[in-house]
Amino acid sequence: MSAELPAAGDPGAERLADAAVRYWNIRSVIGGASFLAACAGAVLIFRAEWMLFWGPWVVAPVVVLSVLLDVLMLNRVQFRSYSFTVTPEFVYVARGRLFRRSATIPTAQILNVETVQGPLLASMGLVTVRFTCLLDVDGVGPLTADRAERIRRAVLDRRADSEVAG
Template structure:
């Protein structure tokens, strides 16, 4: 069976891996870099403090070196390269029939959720997302919760309105 090409009125989602109509917020990369940088610093600090309590100075020094190398690698590879690829390769489409999300560069992940299967659309904004004028959207289904973000608040509200409006319409 051949599935027709997706158009907003066709009701069929795009083929696996096809880019969605919309992308993440313009400040998504900055948000991810700050979040991952802070996480790296906090984890590195916690590990360094825990290692300081080891009785053997040889092990202590070796583990501090390993933790330091991992922190530097994280800051030099994850922040400038991996986060950029994540932002560049995440897109979505929200229609009255489905929400289509595609992610990934090496391992492509495509999620299609029929709007009829969505129980709730939650827009989330913590302090860090608020600082970047962004939000995340969580779609709650019977068996899973799918997240999407960071997005601009207007884009999140459009998605929410699209899904909720589609659910409010009588069955076609």
């Protein structure tokens, strides 16, 4: 059974794991905290007078506000606008609300399917799937491990079928 290829920009048939928003929120907080720690370290090391003003009164509030914007709004918008479809014939990924980006990769052009799971993804039971082609690498995720494995199997099985037939 062959699924119909979505038109460019149309949403895909599947969504990310619900925990994807929590994962992105944690990454935003870790990134903001790391940046603030690096700034504090620079202030302590260099002790420049201008840093003592700009650091706590300008940089820190801007970083905190940007992390709050990410956590309260942008990550949720990203989650709602991210979808994908995986069939034996193609992988279709659509993302973005204001600037819509969609990619269709025929499975015959996919050279490798890789699952990626760092410590944060592992602690949340999530995995990211990356597809390697000749000119580009695109991915889907975060997903649950069983969904990632189903996608990986579907693409690799189709690839094996086309190599045997060819």
